Amino acid sequence: MNRTPEQQVEDLIARHSRHEPLVSVLCETHDRAAVAFRFVDADMRCTELTHGELADRSRQLAAGLVGIGLGRGDRVATLMDKSEDYVATLLAIWRLGAVHVPLFTAFAYAAIELRVSGSKAKALVFDDRYRSNLRLDGGEDLHSSGITMIAAGEAETGEIALADLFRDVPPEGIPAPAIGPDDPIIHIFTSGTTGKAKGVVVPKSALACFEVYGRFALDLRKDDVFWNAADPGWAYGLYFAILLPMLSGIPSLLLKPRFSAELAVALLETFEVTNFAGAPTIYRALMACERQPSGVNLRCASSAGEPLTPDVNQWAPAALGVAVHDQYGQTEASMLINNHQHPDLRSPLKPGSMGRPMPGWTAEILAEDEDRPLPANEKGRLAFDLERSPLAWFSGYTGISAQEAGKISADGRWYITGDVAYRDEDGDFFFASRDDDVIIMAGYRIGPFDIESVLVDHPAVAEAAVVARPDRSKGEIVAAYVVLNKDRAPSNDLAAELQAWVKTRYSAHAYPRVVEFVETLPRTPAGKIQRYRLRQLQSA
Structure with a gap:
């Protein structure tokens, strides 16, 4: 008898509630001769690593x-x-x-x-x-x-x-400790x-959530050729290009060189990938690539990290043979709402929709001023009912409780995503905006404070504020508004110097693509930077 999605969620929660060595869950229950990972070089040569190795x-x-x-x-x-x-x-x-x-x-x-x-x-x-x-x-x-x-x-x-x-160690090696669900x-x-x-x-315990996502959102099957192009330095890549394949025993393709559209097309074709996942920026890079995919063998294509723009699915069916299914999640909770690929949960794609809650999660749209669910088509705070979300695992940030951080309501019932959304009459959810200032560039979430902190360390900079600026290829880029010290004057050379400063002192991926020099920054009477006013300047 086939078990319902809800029963399968219960099974996976029970499985990952056991106290056992983590290595047995991830590797040692699989056939030693079965391939765990395939590492692909720029020339498409492949090295395989088995579970036994x-x-x-x-x-x-x-x-x-x-x-x-x-x-x-x-x-x-x-x-x-x-x-x-x-x-x-x-x-x-x-x-x-x-x-x-x-x-x-x-x-x-x-x-x-x-x-x-x-x-x-x-x-x-x-x-x-x-x-x-x-x-x-x-x-x-x-x-x-x-x-x-x-x-x-x-x-x-x-x-x-x-x-x-x-x-050199005997086969049993050193004793592996038993790990419990809260460890x-x-x-x-x-x-x-x-x-x-x-x-x-x-x-x-979060491993149950990872497996549910693989099973229902990705519809990952034993005979799939699976490639998640996300970098494992970030949550989506680590959770679903590394841990999910280990859990499922389904081999994962890993591209060793840095991502490029040309390499991606070659990999999709050479290895006849059937199940592919990546950020919208990856699909936009493929759209813009001179070498368009030819003869690909995709069964499923999925996207996560930022909202999927409609132009991708105007291109994908002809180029990839399938439409791209948009999916939504957070580092703190894993995946939450999906256009599910599994036949039992698949529904017609709606432009702009991120889908429906994944089994194990119950979503609501709450009013802005109180924890009250709103009716269909009204925008509000996207939240999840923890009383009806058995997959929930987030308990807080390091040194900050979830309630203190505003991620869980005072009564403990709601997980608050920090995003604004609405739900239509059919139960499909649509992303509207973020109610914070996080920048999502090419699928990476970038906090303005980190970049601002680096910029103000530069001897020429008195103040700095960072916001998102819309960009066709990356979704959003980082734009910096800089107030200089009185002894420095704006110049293109100084703008380039500040970009290099952030690259070398914070991150090569998060430097400001645009640097604007301004005399003052807009602030509240309490002195807080009004980033929304800087965003308004960009659209004026």
């Missing part, structure tokens, strides 16, 4: 990590490209019962240091090509912070070579608007 490599590395004093609950950060060493490192971390801290490879020193110190990481594993990201010229250096530095490649003085940590497995950071990036601790 992954289990053995992680066992050897875990022994080495224990040897340098790492163990259960310790935070271990990674700044690595997609490679065999990368996935072996992740599984070794989880084999110990330790906690993974993901770092995006485009991050510069400030963004890395914030996450390393904020998570209290005891070790950092990095590809040696990113060593320069770990220090400021003539200034701070993570090597002097007391953290254990592990280099995947050539190790310098004060570093440990990752290759030297792979130890942490990931410590990831998401950007806010009124403070520094916030730490989110992901418990083992």
Whole structure:
């Protein structure tokens, strides 16, 4: 007898409520000969890693990590490209019962240091090509912070070579601790608007949510050729290009070089991908690519990270053979509302709709001034009823309770997303706007405060405010409004200098594409920057 989606949710929650070694859930229950990951080079050559090889490599590395004093609950950060060493490192971390801290490879020193110190990481594993990201010229250096530095490649003085940590161990290796549903497995950071990036601790119970998404939103099947093009330095890539394939036993394609539209088209064609996921900016890059897809074999195409613009699905059916299904989620909760691919939940796509709540979640639109559900077609706060959302797992940010952060209502009933939406008469949800100032560029959520903090450290800058500016290819780009010190004058050279300043001190992906010099910034009587007025200037 087929079980209903709600019953399947109950099954997965029960499965991930067990106390057991995480490595058994992710790897050791699968056939050792089955492929876990396929790593694709720029020339489309592919290296396969089986579950047995992954289990053995992680066992050897875990022994080495224990040897340098790492163990259960310790935070271990990674700044690595997609490679065999990368996935072996992740599984070794989880084999110990330790906690993974993901770092995006485009991050510069400030963004890395914030996450390393904020998570209290005891070790950092990095590809040696990113060593320069770990220090400021003539200034701070993570090597002097007391953290254990592990280099995947050539190790310098004060570093440990990752290759030297792979130890010969018996098949049983070191004992892997049993992990319970509330035990942490990931410590990831998401950007806010009124403070520094916030730490989110992901418990083992969240794995149920990941599996439900794969089953119903992606309709991931055992015979799929699956590629999620998102970077695993961020939540969507880590949750669904790494963890979901490990959980499901379905191989994941990982493109080793940096993403380009030309490489993406070649990969889709060469490997006959059947199930593809990525941010809208990836689809827009494919649309603009001189080499258009030909003879692709897609069964499902999914999009997440920002609202999907209608032009994508004007192009996709002819170019890809399928329409792209828009889906909505957050780092703090995983995926929440989807245009589901599974036949039992699939419904006609509506332009602009992000779909319907995923099994295990119950969504409502609340009034602005009180926690009261609104009728259809009225815009309000998108929220989830925690009394009827058994997949919910978010409990707060590092050092900040969920209620203090405004993410859960005072009575504990509602998870408040911070987004504005509405629901039509059929129960389909539509994204309207954000009620905060987060910028979503190419699927990445960027907090203005982080960039503003770096800009005001420049000797020429007195004040700075950062907002989103609409952009056809990236959805939004970062625009900076800068007040200069009295002894400095605006110039194109200074604008370029400020862009480079953010690239090297915060992140290469989050620098302001536009720098506007202004005499003053609009503020409230209390002194808070009125970013909405800066956005109005852009549309004037």
